[in-house]
Amino acid sequence: MASLTLRDLNKTFGSVEVLRGINLEVDAGEFVVLVGPSGCGKSTLLAMIAGLESVTSGEIAIAGRLVNNVPPKDRDIAMVFQSYALYPTMTVRGNITFGMESRGVPKKEQAAALARVAALLQIEKLLNRKPGQLSGGQRQRVAMGRALVRDPALFLFDEPLSNLDAKLRVEMRTEIKKLHQRLAKTTVYVTHDQVEAMTLASRIAVMHQGRVQQFAVPRMVYDRPANMFVAGFMGSPSMNFVPAEVVADEGRPAIAIAGANGPAVVLPLPEPTPNSLGDRGRRVVLGVRPEHLTRYDRRLREDKPHLATLEAPVEVVEPTGAETMAVVRLGEREVIARFEADAAPVVGERVTLALDMARACLFDAETEALI
Amino acid sequence: MIAAPAARRLSAILPQLVLAPSLVATFIYVFVFCGWTIFISLSDSSLLPDYSFAGFHHYAELWANRRWNIAYTNLFVFGTLYVVGATAIGLALAILIDQRIRAEALWRTIYLYPLAVSFVVTGTVWRWILSPATGIESIVHHLGWMGFRFDWIVQRDFAIYTVVITGIWQASGFVMALFLAGLRSVDQDLVKAAQIDGAGMARIYRKIILPGIGPIFIAVLVVLLQFAIKTFDLVYALTGGGPGVSTTVPAIYVYDLMFQRGQMAEGAAAAIMILAALSLVLVPYTVWVNWHRRHGEAHG
Amino acid sequence: MAEALRYDPLGPSGTWHRQRARLLVYGLLTLFALYYLLPLVVVILNSFRDLPDISRAGLIGLPSSFSLSYWPIAWSKFCVGGTCAGIAPFFFNSVAMAVPATIISTAIGAVNGYVLSKWRFPGSELLFGFMTLGVFMPGQMVLLPWAVVLGWLKLTNTTAGLVLIHCVQGLSFTTLFCRNYYVNIPDDLIKAARIDGAGFWRIFRKIVLPLSPPILIVTVIWQFTNIWNEFLFAVIFSSGTHQPITAALIALSAGGTSVHQYNVESAAVLIAAAPPLLIYLFGGRYFLRGLTQGALK
Numbered sequence: 001m002a003s004l005t006l007r008d009l010n011k012t013f014g015s016v017e018v019l020r021g022i023n024l025e026v027d028a029g030e031f032v033v034l035v036g037p038s039g040c041g042k043s044t045l046l047a048m049i050a051g052l053e054s055v056t057s058g059e060i061a062i063a064g065r066l067v068n069n070v071p072p073k074d075r076d077i078a079m080v081f082q083s084y085a086l087y088p089t090m091t092v093r094g095n096i097t098f099g100m101e102s103r104g105v106p107k108k109e110q111a112a113a114l115a116r117v118a119a120l121l122q123i124e125k126l127l128n129r130k131p132g133q134l135s136g137g138q139r140q141r142v143a144m145g146r147a148l149v150r151d152p153a154l155f156l157f158d159e160p161l162s163n164l165d166a167k168l169r170v171e172m173r174t175e176i177k178k179l180h181q182r183l184a185k186t187t188v189y190v191t192h193d194q195v196e197a198m199t200l201a202s203r204i205a206v207m208h209q210g211r212v213q214q215f216a217v218p219r220m221v222y223d224r225p226a227n228m229f230v231a232g233f234m235g236s237p238s239m240n241f242v243p244a245e246v247v248a249d250e251g252r253p254a255i256a257i258a259g260a261n262g263p264a265v266v267l268p269l270p271e272p273t274p275n276s277l278g279d280r281g282r283r284v285v286l287g288v289r290p291e292h293l294t295r296y297d298r299r300l301r302e303d304k305p306h307l308a309t310l311e312a313p314v315e316v317v318e319p320t321g322a323e324t325m326a327v328v329r330l331g332e333r334e335v336i337a338r339f340e341a342d343a344a345p346v347v348g349e350r351v352t353l354a355l356d357m358a359r360a361c362l363f364d365a366e367t368e369a370l371i
Numbered sequence: 372m373i374a375a376p377a378a379r380r381l382s383a384i385l386p387q388l389v390l391a392p393s394l395v396a397t398f399i400y401v402f403v404f405c406g407w408t409i410f411i412s413l414s415d416s417s418l419l420p421d422y423s424f425a426g427f428h429h430y431a432e433l434w435a436n437r438r439w440n441i442a443y444t445n446l447f448v449f450g451t452l453y454v455v456g457a458t459a460i461g462l463a464l465a466i467l468i469d470q471r472i473r474a475e476a477l478w479r480t481i482y483l484y485p486l487a488v489s490f491v492v493t494g495t496v497w498r499w500i501l502s503p504a505t506g507i508e509s510i511v512h513h514l515g516w517m518g519f520r521f522d523w524i525v526q527r528d529f530a531i532y533t534v535v536i537t538g539i540w541q542a543s544g545f546v547m548a549l550f551l552a553g554l555r556s557v558d559q560d561l562v563k564a565a566q567i568d569g570a571g572m573a574r575i576y577r578k579i580i581l582p583g584i585g586p587i588f589i590a591v592l593v594v595l596l597q598f599a600i601k602t603f604d605l606v607y608a609l610t611g612g613g614p615g616v617s618t619t620v621p622a623i624y625v626y627d628l629m630f631q632r633g634q635m636a637e638g639a640a641a642a643i644m645i646l647a648a649l650s651l652v653l654v655p656y657t658v659w660v661n662w663h664r665r666h667g668e669a670h671g
Numbered sequence: 672m673a674e675a676l677r678y679d680p681l682g683p684s685g686t687w688h689r690q691r692a693r694l695l696v697y698g699l700l701t702l703f704a705l706y707y708l709l710p711l712v713v714v715i716l717n718s719f720r721d722l723p724d725i726s727r728a729g730l731i732g733l734p735s736s737f738s739l740s741y742w743p744i745a746w747s748k749f750c751v752g753g754t755c756a757g758i759a760p761f762f763f764n765s766v767a768m769a770v771p772a773t774i775i776s777t778a779i780g781a782v783n784g785y786v787l788s789k790w791r792f793p794g795s796e797l798l799f800g801f802m803t804l805g806v807f808m809p810g811q812m813v814l815l816p817w818a819v820v821l822g823w824l825k826l827t828n829t830t831a832g833l834v835l836i837h838c839v840q841g842l843s844f845t846t847l848f849c850r851n852y853y854v855n856i857p858d859d860l861i862k863a864a865r866i867d868g869a870g871f872w873r874i875f876r877k878i879v880l881p882l883s884p885p886i887l888i889v890t891v892i893w894q895f896t897n898i899w900n901e902f903l904f905a906v907i908f909s910s911g912t913h914q915p916i917t918a919a920l921i922a923l924s925a926g927g928t929s930v931h932q933y934n935v936e937s938a939a940v941l942i943a944a945a946p947p948l949l950i951y952l953f954g955g956r957y958f959l960r961g962l963t964q965g966a967l968k
Contacts, residue, residue, distance in 0.1 A: 052862050071379070073868035085859035089881035098877070099867030146863075385871050386790035393783050393846065394798060396839050401804045404816040411815055420819060464703060470696050480955055481704045484711070487951035487958060489900030491917040492944040496710040499730050499933070509729035540706065548959055601809055604902040608921060622903075625811045630907055635815060642811035653807055 003028045003186035004049065004154055009058035011044055011210075018044050020210045022058070026203075029184040035197035036207035037233065042190045045207070046158050049188060051075050063153045073102070075154075078147035082159040084139045086131035086146075093127040096146050117149045120179075137168050144179070157189040161196065173199060194234045198222065206230045224361070228368040231287050231361060237325060239287045240335035243365065246282040253277060255286060255362070258331035265331075270306040270358050276371050277362075284371065287361035290325060293337040295345070296354040306358040314345045328353065405646070412639035420635065429636045438616050439641065442624045445531050446648075449538065449620065450599040456539040457595055458588075461546025466576065468547065469554045479551075482544035490541070494608025497537045498524070501609075527617040530610055534602075534618055537609055542598060546591050553584035586663070593656045600648050621645050718742065718937035725933050738934075745938035749923070758939045760912060761919035765946075767830045768915055769898040772837035777890045779838075780845020781883065785875050787846065788853035789861050799850060805843030810903045813840075821908060828913050833905065837898045844897075845890050848964055852886035853879065885957070892954050893961035896947045916943045 009022035019041045026032045034042040047053040049060060051072035060067050067075050086095050096117060100110045118124045121141045131139060140160065147155060160176075161169045177200055180187060191197055197204050198218045205215040206229075214226035225231035231239045244255040249266050253273045256264040267286075269277070294300075296309050315334065316327040324344035327334050328351065337353055345351045362371040415425040433439050464482055468475055485493060500506040503522035511519040523529035557580050565575045603622035610618040612627075619627075621641060628638030709731075716734050717725060724736040747757035754760075787799045817836055818827075826832030856879065864874045905918040914922070920943050923936065951958050 047862075050862070050866060052865065072862075072866045077866060079863065079866050081859040081863060083857050083859045085857060085863035087860060087864070087878055089878075098864070098869070102864075102868035102873060146867075382870065386786040387792060389782055389871075390786045390798070393779055393802070393842055397802050397805050397842060400813065400839050400842075401801075401808060404813040405808075407816040407819075408812050408814075420815065460703070463699070467696050467700050467703075472696060472700065478700055478704065480952070481707050483955070483959065484948065484951060485707065486962065487896060487947045488944045489902065489917050489947070491900070491902050491920050492940050493710055495920065495936075495940055496714045500710060500713060505725075505730040505933070507731065510731040513729055513732060540710075544707065545962060549963065552963065597807075603810075604917075607902070607906075622809075622811055625814075626903070626907070629814060639815060642809070642814070645809050645811050649807060649809055 003030070003063055004032075004188065005059070005061040005064075006045075006049075007059040007061075009045070009048065009055065009060065011041070011048060011053065011056045018210050019048075019056075022212055024205060024212065024215060026186060026188065028186055031180050031187045031189065031200055031202045032205060033189045033191060033197040033201035033203075034205050034207055035191055035194055035233075038192055040207040041210040042192075042207050043158055046079075046156055046188060046190045049154075050077055050079050050156055076152050077154045077156055078150040078152040079156040079158065080143045080147050080160045082162055084131070084143040084160075084163075086139060086142055088131050091128050091130055092123065092134070092142050092145075095131070095142060096149050099146065099150060113149050113151075117145045120148065121145050136164050137172060140164065140172055144176075148179075148183075153186065155185050155187040157187065159191055160189075161191070162193070176200065194236065198234070204234075206233060208233070223359070224370065225287075226370055228285065228287065228363050231363070231370075235289060237290050237336045239289050239361070240293065240330075240333070241363075242286045242288070242330055242333050242335065244284050244286045244362075246278060246280055246284060248280055255284060257286060265310045267308040267310075267355065267357060268306075269362075274362075274371055278371075283365040285363040285365050285368070287363055288335070288355060289359070290336045290338040292356040292359045293335065293353055295337075295339055295343045296352040297343075300354050304354075304356050304358065306356065308355045308357050309352055310355060311350055311352050314347055314349045314351055317344060317347055319344065326351075408639045408642055412636055412643055414636055416635035416639070418633035418635070425636070429640045433637050433640045433644070436637075438619055438624060439621075441616055442619045442621045442641075443644075445618060445620050446599065446602075448531055449534055449602070450596065452532070452535045453538045453542070453599050454592060454595045456535065457542040457546050458591055460539060460543040461591070462550050464543065464547040465550035465554055468551055479544075479548070482547055484544070485541045486545050490604035491608045493541065494537065494605055497533075497540075498609050501533050501536075524610065525614055527614050530614055530618045534606055534609060538599075538602065538605060541605070542595060546595070549587055549591055549594075550584070553587035554580060557583045589656070589659070593652055596652045597649065600645060600652070621648075714937045714940055717933050718745075718941055720934055722932065722934060730933060741932075741934040742938045742942075745935045745942060749932075749935050749939065754912060758916065758919065758923070758942055761914055761916040762942060764830060764909075764913060764919075765899055765915040765917070768833045768837070769895050772834045772841065772898050773891055773894040775834070776838045776841035776845050776894055777887060779842060780847075780890060781849045781880075781887065782875070783842070783846040784849025784851075784853050785879055787850045789856070789858070789874075789879070790871070799846075802843055803847050805840065806847060808840075814903075814907060817904075817908065828909055828911075830909075830913065832908055833915065836904050836908065837894075837901070841894050841898070845894065848890045848893070848961065849883075849886055851964065852883070856882055888954065888957045889961040889964070892950055892957050896950060896958065899947050 004024070004026040006022050006024040009019060010017070011019040022045060024032070034045060036042050044053055048055055049062075051067065051070060055068050062075055062077065087098060090098065093114065096114055097110050100113065105113075114127075118127060121144060123138070123141050123145060126134060126138060126142065131142070134142065143160065157176075161172055164172060173196060180200075189196075189200060197206075198221075201218050203216060204218055204221045206213045206221060206226075208229050214221055214230045216226075221230060222234055225234060225239075228241065232241070242257050244257045244267075245264075247254050247256045247266060249268050252268055252271070254266050254268040256266045258264055296307075300307055310330070312328040312330050312335075314326050314328050318325045318327075319341065322341065324339045324341055326337050326339060326345055328337050329335075337351075339345060363369060364371055410422070411420060412429055413424055413426060415421050415423055468478055472478065501521075501524040503509065503520070503525065506521075508519060508521040511521070524533045561579055561583070562575055565579050570578065601622060602620055603626070606612060606618055606620050606623050607626075612619045612623045622645060625638050625641045625645065628634045628641060630638075713730055717730055718741055719737050719739065720734045721736045721738060724734060725732075728735065745757060746759050748755060749757045783802070787795055787802075821827045821832045821835075824832070824835075826835060860878055861874060864878050869877065899915075900917060901915075902917045902921075905915040906921065909915060909918060920939065923939060
């Protein structure tokens with residue numbers, strides 16, 4: 001049975017549509033990440049699941065029970081907020097037991113639950129402190145403790161790591177992942193950080209303009225993005241987009257991109273081609289991730305049968321240490337290619353690039369959908 | 372655990388229920404009472420309310436009245452000098468205190484205390500100080516300068532200026548506090564940048580800091596105008612509106628008409644004039660503030 | 672912060688130049704301080720001087736006599752408007768008026784502010800704007816209606832009547848103060864508490880109230896000081912032995928053709944000023960905050 005079901009969910013504020021036709025099924029034990037740029041409606045969606053925002057139309061069911069009109073406290077959920085929302089005047093102990101007190105849980109059970117969670121999160125020593133006396137990471141743990149102590153049907157996280165500095169964020173990310181692996185609780189996690197989404201999720205729902213653009217496992221979202229928005233949003237540096245045209249190369253399907261002040265570069269497509277490729281002359285967009293565009297080397301041929309080569313001038317070189325990114329000019333476009341640190345090009349060099357067509361994506365130029 | 376629907380419905384409107392009594396009270400206070408006073412101003416009420424409609428003639432009588440004429444002329448004189456004086460002194464004090472002086476809290480406490488004390492109290496004391504028989508004039512005479520005169524408070528043409536002196540004394544500390552908060556909120560990087568550009572402190576104040584607190588000037592102006600229009604206790608305790616009727620201000624006159632002379636309708640008409648004057652200050656200000664806020668949000 | 676304003680490395684400020692500027696600053700501050708302190712000093716000194724001394728040297732003159740006897744006279748013997756029980760009964764009238772009115776209006780204002788900031792509903796912003804209208808109402812507009820309403824309620828010339836007036840009039844302020852303070856409490860706290868199963872009142876008691884002391888102090892100080900010092904309603908809606916101290920003080924200092932007993936009157940004036948003045952001295956920070964918020968909305 002699905003832990004969380006959203007059916008045809010809509011939300012409007014006045015005349016503004018914030019969410020349109022949301023359909024999601026979250027299975028028990030899953031870790032679903034809602035990811036998207038700010039204003040995409042992901043936090044509103046989470047608040048609706050929590051019962052903090054009303055539903056304009058559609059249905060929300062938690063563990064098979066329709067909860068549209070159930071107040072938050074009766075939804076069997078727990079939530080971790082971006083600001084942590086720790087009650088500032090209460091101690092850590094008070095923060096964690098507040099919910100149980102509100103529900104009239106017997107003192108003995110409260111103490112047992114508190115001890116269990118404190119041990120799990122290693123916050124036993126902090127129990128008598130006030131939130132103001134805690135570091136960012138400690139607050140984060142307490143906020144999670146407050147959620148964990150409930151043992152709810154559904155965990156909700158609203159950008160819980162965005163207030164931490166970069167290093168701590170990575171640490172806490174790992175911690176959350178470990179915790180989920182250990183407890184296997186159904187979780188819905190909102191973030192704008194695509195790295196968090198990739199690392200944490202069992203499935204990712206990419207949202208944009210109030211709609212779910214794609215709902216799939218991370219690998220799928222990354223390799224076969226449903227449209228250009230998803231392709232551009234997931235991954236850093238972003239996927240390169242180059243306008244192209246469907247052509248035939250010696251009778252086999254290919255695409256052509258405008259070369260740098262020269263003849264068009266023809267790139268053969270791997271076979272079998274998708275049925276939806278369409279006729280010659282169709283305008284498409286070629287999407288290539290930087291890591292699939294690199295310095296040509298004969299040895300690459302061996303395990304990449306669909307390698308295409310092209311030449312391009314290097315305009316900017318950006319070493320990051322482990323690898324080097326370079327901006328190269330491809331026709332009218334600037335694209336980013338990735339090089340091994342020891343094979344980095346220099347500015348002005350005309351470099352021969354290998355493009356792995358097996359990993360490239362094609363999008364319709366009009367609808368921006370994946371072909 | 373699912374609450375009964377009735378209980379849930381009740382808890383859903385609990386916030387509104389809790390608010391309701393205050394809303395009713397405020398509604399009565401603001402609208403019903405206002406309307407009531409307006410209605411009385413249009414009736415023939417004298418000693419007791421009389422609810423027969425009598426038209427606008429009380430307004431006509433009010434504006435033809437010599438004392439009302441004195442009252443609003445006084446308000447203009449007092450209001451202008453009071454606003455200008457309190458703003459100037461308040462700003463001067465704020466700038467002085469902003470010079471990283473020692474015991475800042477002590478100075479601030481001294482300048483602000485007048486606001487904590489009732490005008491009835493301070494008005495009484497100021498009356499003694501300004502009275503020629505007991506106050507400044509008498510002490511100067513004691514010191515041997517027999518020709519010295521400082522008897523404004525008993526001079527019809529000058530008494531209003533004693534009200535100004537006392538009013539400024541009371542309000543300028545507050546103005547100082549407002550300006551000081553503003554001065555302290557100016558981005559210190561701007562000041563540093565100006566210093567590096569070679570500007571002296573006087574120039575930095577004139578060109579950078581003061582323009583930066585423009586909105587505070589307007590707020591101060593509005594607050595002081597409000598105080599001025601509502602001025603009642605100060606005059607009552609200091610001069611009682613005298614000598615004669617020379618320091619009558621609108622608020623005093625309203626009180627007189629309503630409760631001393633039994634001319635309720637005309638008093639109500641005068642009260643409405645006070646409300647109108649306040650609106651003249653506050654409505655544009657509120658519009659300006661809201662516009663500013665929305666504008667700021669659009670850019671922020 | 673102020674460091675940057677003072678320290679002016681590029682300016683032409685030699686030590687001598689700077690010291691002269693310092694001198695000017697302190698000189699001006701002292702001059703102003705004299706202007707502000709004059710009335711207070713005069714009234715304190717005169718409350719200890721005998722009458723011949725005052726009439727010889729004037730009210731501002733240096734004292735040549737000292738006695739503590741005028742304070743007890745002012746407190747319990749002095750005649751005000753026919754009764755000779757001193758200022759004490761009026762002082763207690765003011766206490767009986769200001770304390771309940773302050774507590775009631777603050778309590779209601781806190782709950783109102785809580786609703787208007789944390790339980791918003793369609794139109795609640797409008798209602799808030801409407802409630803703040805009361806802040807600007809000039810007292811003169813409501814005098815006649817209050818007179819009639821107090822008559823209906825049989826509260827004319829009672830302390831209860833004044834309490835009622837001050838509660839209704841104060842509501843706008845207390846609601847405004849509390850709402851503007853509570854707006855800054857993160858909504859997430861309320862949401863978290865709702866998910867934790869707390870309801871309207873429990874959230875108020877357990878989350879919001881424990882965060883409220885700063886604004887409650889501001890509100891209480893503001894209300895108490897204003898109600899204590901209020902004069903217009905006091906003088907109109909009370910008379911005789913029911914008067915609050917401000918109204919009685921006017922009767923005292925303006926009344927009678929006999930020679931002014933400046934020493935006793937000074938003591939009475941100081942007694943009337945004492946509660947707000949003490950609050951100001953000990954809670955000045957909160958007093959100022961209330962003032963700024965009340966004035967600037």
